[in-house]
Amino acid sequence: xxxxxxxxxxxxxxxxxxxxxxxxxxxxxxxxxxxxxxxxxxxxxxxxxxxxxxxxxxxxxxxxxxxxxxxxxxxxxxxxxxxxxxxxxxxxxxxxxxxxxxxxxxxxxxxxxxxxxxxxxxxxxxxxxxxxxxxxxxxxxxxxxxxxxxxxxxxxxxxxxxxxxxxxxxxxxxxxxxxxxxxxxxxxxxxxxxxxxxxxxxxxxxxxxxxxxxxxxxxxxxxxxxxxxxxxxxxxxxxxxxxxxxxxxxxxxxxxxxxxxxxxxxxxxxxxxxxxxxxxxxxxxxxxxxxxxxxxxxxxxxxxxxxxxxxxxxxxxxxxx
Amino acid sequence: xxxxxxxxxxxxxxxxxxxxxxxxxxxxxxxxxxxxxxxxxxxxxxxxxxxxxxxxxxxxxxxxxxxxxxxxxxxxxxxxxxxxxxxxxxxxxxxxxxxxxxxxxxxxxxxxxxxxxxxxxxxxxxxxxxxxxxxxxxxxxxxxxxxxxxxxxxxxxxxxxxxxxxxxxxxxxxxxxxxxxxxxxxxxxxxxxxxxxxxxxxxxxxxxxxxxxxxxxxxxxxxxxxxxxxxxxxxxxxxxxxxxxxxxxxxxxxxxxxxxxxxxxxxxxxxxxxxxxxxxxxxxxxxxxxxxxxxxxxxxxxxxxxxxxxxxxxxxx
Numbered sequence: 323x324x325x326x327x328x329x330x331x332x333x334x335x336x337x338x339x340x341x342x343x344x345x346x347x348x349x350x351x352x353x354x355x356x357x358x359x360x361x362x363x364x365x366x367x368x369x370x371x372x373x374x375x376x377x378x379x380x381x382x383x384x385x386x387x388x389x390x391x392x393x394x395x396x397x398x399x400x401x402x403x404x405x406x407x408x409x410x411x412x413x414x415x416x417x418x419x420x421x422x423x424x425x426x427x428x429x430x431x432x433x434x435x436x437x438x439x440x441x442x443x444x445x446x447x448x449x450x451x452x453x454x455x456x457x458x459x460x461x462x463x464x465x466x467x468x469x470x471x472x473x474x475x476x477x478x479x480x481x482x483x484x485x486x487x488x489x490x491x492x493x494x495x496x497x498x499x500x501x502x503x504x505x506x507x508x509x510x511x512x513x514x515x516x517x518x519x520x521x522x523x524x525x526x527x528x529x530x531x532x533x534x535x536x537x538x539x540x541x542x543x544x545x546x547x548x549x550x551x552x553x554x555x556x557x558x559x560x561x562x563x564x565x566x567x568x569x570x571x572x573x574x575x576x577x578x579x580x581x582x583x584x585x586x587x588x589x590x591x592x593x594x595x596x597x598x599x600x601x602x603x604x605x606x607x608x609x610x611x612x613x614x615x616x617x618x619x620x621x622x623x624x625x626x627x628x629x630x631x632x633x634x635x636x637x638x639x640x641x642x643x
Numbered sequence: 644x645x646x647x648x649x650x651x652x653x654x655x656x657x658x659x660x661x662x663x664x665x666x667x668x669x670x671x672x673x674x675x676x677x678x679x680x681x682x683x684x685x686x687x688x689x690x691x692x693x694x695x696x697x698x699x700x701x702x703x704x705x706x707x708x709x710x711x712x713x714x715x716x717x718x719x720x721x722x723x724x725x726x727x728x729x730x731x732x733x734x735x736x737x738x739x740x741x742x743x744x745x746x747x748x749x750x751x752x753x754x755x756x757x758x759x760x761x762x763x764x765x766x767x768x769x770x771x772x773x774x775x776x777x778x779x780x781x782x783x784x785x786x787x788x789x790x791x792x793x794x795x796x797x798x799x800x801x802x803x804x805x806x807x808x809x810x811x812x813x814x815x816x817x818x819x820x821x822x823x824x825x826x827x828x829x830x831x832x833x834x835x836x837x838x839x840x841x842x843x844x845x846x847x848x849x850x851x852x853x854x855x856x857x858x859x860x861x862x863x864x865x866x867x868x869x870x871x872x873x874x875x876x877x878x879x880x881x882x883x884x885x886x887x888x889x890x891x892x893x894x895x896x897x898x899x900x901x902x903x904x905x906x907x908x909x910x911x912x913x914x915x916x917x918x919x920x921x922x923x924x925x926x927x928x929x930x931x932x933x934x935x936x937x938x939x940x941x942x943x944x945x946x947x948x949x950x951x952x953x954x955x956x957x958x959x960x
C-alpha cells in the first residue's frame with residue numbers, strides 16, 4: 323500500500339512539523355506503520371498551474387497550491403492523506419480552510435482520501451504524556467488513523483512515539499540554529515508568515531535567498547523558540563486580542579519573544595486572499611511600529627512579479643542603513 | 644568635462660540625466676519608452692551624445708526604474724539601484740528637509756517617508772495599478788483629450804463629480820455613466836483626479852505618517868489636476884520641484900558618483916548603433932519551466948536572467 327502526502331498546508335503545521343529541519347512527521351509515522359510513502363515534490367510551476375486551474379477564484383493562494391499537490395499525487399498512490407486539523411491542544415482553531423481540506427480533496431480526485439480529525443474538543447485533552455510530551459488527544463486520533471489501515475495497537479503506539487521523538491529532536495536543532503542566527507553580525511530580518519508560505523520557496527518567490535543575497539540574515543518567525551504554555555501569558559507587553567486561531571496566538575507570541583532580541587527589520591508575507599491575515603496584519607504591523615522596527619508588508623500570488631518584489635526588498639534593505 | 648549618467652527606464656517612459664562634478668544637471672531627457680526599453684535607451688544615448696560637448700567624459704553610469712536590470716546590462720552600468728532609493732536621494736538634494744515623497748509613474752505608485760534625508764519607510768501599490776499614469780493615459784485617449792491638457796481641463800471645473808476610485812475598471816464605468824447622464828467633461832476629469840488621489844491615500848499611503856514638506860514626483864505630477872487633488876485631500880502644500888519627472892535618474896547619477904569608481908564599465912555611446920536583442924527560452928531542466936532571458940549585443944550573449952535556480956544567470960559568459 324502506498325500513501326501520498328501533499329507537501330503543502332498541513333504538512334508544515336505544528337505539532338506535526340518542526341519547519342526546515344523536520345517536517346517529516348507524517349512520513350516517519352506512516353513508514354513506521356509499514357506503509358510506503360510518496361511525497362509530492364517541492365512546489366513548482368506545474369503544480370501551481372494545476373492548482374490554480376481547479377480553484378475557486380476566492381481561494382487563498384496557499385490553498386490553490388495545496389490543490390495542485392493533491393492533483394500531482396492523483397493516480398500515483400492508493401490513498402492521498404489529508405488530515406482534518408480542527409483545534410490544537412490549547413483548544414484554538416486552525417484556519418477554517420483546514421477544516422474542509424479532506425472534503426475538497428475528495429471531490430477533486432478519484433484516488434481515495436485517507437483522513438482523520440484532530441480536534442481536542444472532540445477527543446478531550448485529558449493529559450500530556452509526562453515523558454514523551456505527547457497530548458492524549460493526538461495519541462487517540464493517530465490510533466484511529468492507524469486502525470483505518472488495519473494496523474495493530476502496538477505498532478501504532480511505537481510509530482506515534484518515534485514520529486514525535488523525531489520532531490522533538492528537529493525542534494531542538496531549530497532552537498540551536500535560531501540562537502546561532504540571532505548572534506549574527508549581519509543585518510537580521512524577521513520574516514513573518516504562515517509556515518506553509520515560509521518553507522515553500524516557490525510560494526514566497528525565493529524571498530530568503532533574495533534577502534541573503536542582499537546581505538541579510540533571515541529568521542523565520544516560526545523558528546523563534548517559545549517556552550511552554552502558562553509561562554507565555556505572563557508579562558505580555560503587546561496589545562492584541564485573544565485570537566481563537568492557533569496561528570494568531572502563535573505568531574503574536576513569537577513576535578513578543580523576538581522583540582526581546584535585536585534585529586533590523588520585519589517583513590510580513592501574506593498569501594493573496596488570506597482572510598485570516600487581513601485581521602492579523604494590523605496587530606503584526608502595530609507590534610513592530612510601536613517598537614520602532616521597520617516593517618514591510620508583501621502580498622504574494624500566482625502572478626507575483628519577481629521584479630516588483632526585488633524592488634521592494636532592495637528598497638527595504640536600503641531604508642535600514 | 645567629467646560627468647555621471649543616470650538612466651531611469653520605467654514602464655511608460657525613459658529618463659536620462661547627466662551631472663557634472665558639481666552635481667549640476669547638464670543634460671536631461673524624458674521620453675516615452677514606446678514598449679521597447681532597449682531602443683529607448685539607445686535613442687536616449689544617441690540624443691545625449693549629440694547634445695553634449697566632445698570632451699565629455701562619463702565616469703559612471705547608474706540605472707534605476709523597473710527595467711533597471713535590462714538597462715544596466717546593455718549599457719554596462721556601474722550601479723543598478725531600486726527606484727525608491729534613487730528618488731529619495733535625488734529629492735533630498737533639492738529639498739533636504741523633505742518628509743514625504745509621492746511618486747506616481749506609469750504603472751507604479753509609491754510613497755516614501757524620510758527622516759533626516761534618509762528613506763525610513765515606503766509603500767508601493769500592491770497587485771493593482773489603479774490610479775497610475777497608464778490609466779490616466781487610457782482615459783485621456785478614450786475622451787479624446789491630449790494627456791498634456793488633462794490637468795488644465797480639471798482645473799476649469801467648478802463642481803467636480805464623484806468618481807468611484809476603488810478600482811480602475813469601476814472608475815471607468817463610473818465615468819462613462821457620468822458622461823451619459825450629462826456631466827461636463829471638466830467636472831468628470833476633475834472628479835477622476837480627486838478619486839485617484841483618494842485611492843492613492845487610502846491604499847498605497849494607508850497608515851503612513853504624511854508630514855510636510857510633501858514632494859510630488861513622476862509623470863503624473865505633471866498633471867496640475869492631480870496636484871490640486873492632492874493639495875485638497877491632504878490640506879497641505881504640494882511641492883513639485885524642477886526635474887520632477889527625472890528625479891530617479893538624477894538620484895541614481897548622484898549615487899553612482901558617490902561610489903567613486905576609478906573606471907566606469909560603461910560600454911560607450913557605440914551601443915546606440917549596435918544590434919541589441921533579447922530573446923527568451925523555456926528551460927526544460929525541471930518542472931518550473933522558467934523563462935530565461937538572453938541579452939545579446941551584436942550576436943554575443945552578454946547576460947542571462949529569469950531563472951529561479953541560477954543555473955543560467957550564474958554562467959560565466
